[in-house]
Each structure stands twice: as structure tokens, then as C-alpha cells.
Amino acid sequence: MNTVSPTENDLIWPEIPSAILILGKRQGIRKENKQLRGRVAMAAALWYSAPRPKPYIAFVGADIHGPQRRPDAEVVESLLIEKFEIPRDYLIVRQRANCTMLEVRAARAIRRAYGLAQIFALTHLYHAPRTQRYLDEVLSNAAVIPVHPDILAEIVFPVEYADLLPQVETMIKESGPGRLDSLREFAVEWLLGRAHALDPRGRFERRLARLLRPTAYH
Numbered sequence: 001m002n003t004v005s006p007t008e009n010d011l012i013w014p015e016i017p018s019a020i021l022i023l024g025k026r027q028g029i030r031k032e033n034k035q036l037r038g039r040v041a042m043a044a045a046l047w048y049s050a051p052r053p054k055p056y057i058a059f060v061g062a063d064i065h066g067p068q069r070r071p072d073a074e075v076v077e078s079l080l081i082e083k084f085e086i087p088r089d090y091l092i093v094r095q096r097a098n099c100t101m102l103e104v105r106a107a108r109a110i111r112r113a114y115g116l117a118q119i120f121a122l123t124h125l126y127h128a129p130r131t132q133r134y135l136d137e138v139l140s141n142a143a144v145i146p147v148h149p150d151i152l153a154e155i156v157f158p159v160e161y162a163d164l165l166p167q168v169e170t171m172i173k174e175s176g177p178g179r180l181d182s183l184r185e186f187a188v189e190w191l192l193g194r195a196h197a198l199d200p201r202g203r204f205e206r207r208l209a210r211l212l213r214p215t216a217y218h
Contacts, residue, residue: 002050016116020056021107022036022061022122023061023103024036024103033075036075037192038147038171038174040076041147041167042168042172044084045152057086058094059077059091060107061073061097062098085164099205104135105138108137118141121142123144126189127185137200141187149176
């Protein structure tokens with residue numbers, strides 16, 4: 001299976017409602033979580049481009065960041081509703097997971113509860129292969145769509161909402177990690193991929209996630 005870029009069949013929306021899953025991203029010491037904002041923007045672009053029945057947009061990350069200790073779930077919900085004008089009824093926001101493995105398992109529970117046909121997971125390129133691997137292990141009909149300007153360019157954005165497109169384009173463009181960040185992210189992905197091969201249940205990843213999230217971020 002192609003684990004990085006969506007195929008033509010991946011982007012055919014089924015008649016039964018589906019869901020767009022926004023993968024969380026730890027902010028660390030950065031002042032702004034641009035990667036998370038880029039994933040939210042891509043979710044909005046896909047939602048507006050999708051036919052009816054419109055997909056749900058799900059976010060299950062549990063991180064809390066910044067001096068105001070604001071949960072990422074609140075940030076995501078605020079961006080979708082206030083910035084991108086997506087009705088609250090289409091949002092499934094839960095503070096449940098602090099690592100990719102738990103996010104995927106939470107998505108499985110959401111799919112069962114809502115009777116969803118398919119899950120489209122949004123993350124950046126460096127994170128896409130591991131995310132797809134986890135999805136393949138616990139979900140059928142689930143695909144990763146990378147957050148990248150080239151992918152956005154393939155999405156047909158409705159003319160009536162064209163005023164939102166510049167914001168989407170800017171947020172996605174700015175969300176891409178720089179060279180040094182990319183090297184670090186790929187190194188972390190390699191480590192976690194090797195760890196998962198030895199520990200498919202994800203115990204190491206869950207423990208590492210707790211270690212990497214100091215008290216100031218919870």
C-alpha cells in the first residue's frame with residue numbers, strides 16, 4: 001500500500017459519512033504550534049471540498065501548551081469553528097491521547113460509535129508512514145493524507161468559500177518543518193518505528209510520550 005500520498009481512490013468520498021482525523025503535534029518550546037495549525041487548515045480544505053454527507057472532523061490529542069495552559073483540543077475546535085466557519089455538529093473533539101498509537105486506537109472507537117465508512121488521517125510527510133502503519137494494524141479503509149502544499153493544490157476548493165483559501169494556503173505553507181526540524185523528526189520516526197517492530201503493543205511509545213511531555217505541558 002502507498003503509505004505517503006493519497007491515491008485517486010483514497011479521495012473518493014463514500015455515501016456513508018466518514019471522518020477526517022487531525023493528528024496531534026507536540027509544541028515543545030515553540031511559541032506557536034504551526035504544524036498543528038497546518039493540519040487543521042488541511043482538514044478545513046478537505047471538509048469544504050467533500051460532497052454531502054459531509055465528513056466529521058475528529059481530534060483526540062490531549063496536550064496542553066503555552067503560558068495559558070490551553071488544551072490543544074480547544075485550539076483546534078476554535079480554529080475550525082471561528083476561523084474556518086465549520087459547524088460544531090461536525091466536530092468530534094476528545095482529550096484522550098498523547099501519542100500516535102493511542103490516537104489511532106481512539107479513531108477506531110470513534111469509527112465504531114459513529115458508524116463511519118472511512119478515516120482520513122492528516123499529518124506531515126515525516127509522520128505519514130508510521131501513521132499509516134498503525135492504521136493498517138487496527139483499521140480497514142483508513143488512509144493518510146499528508147499536509148503539504150502540493151496535496152492542497154489537488155483539492156478542488158468551492159468557489160463560494162474562496163475567501164478562506166488564502167488562509168488555508170498560508171497556514172499549510174508555514175506548517176512545514178525546516179531542515180533541522182525535519183532531520184530531527186525523521187530520526188524520531190526511525191526510532192519509534194524500530195521500537196514498534198519490537199513492541200507492537202506500543203508500551204514503549206506510550207512511556208516515551210509521557211517522558212517527553214513535562215509537567216508544564218499537562
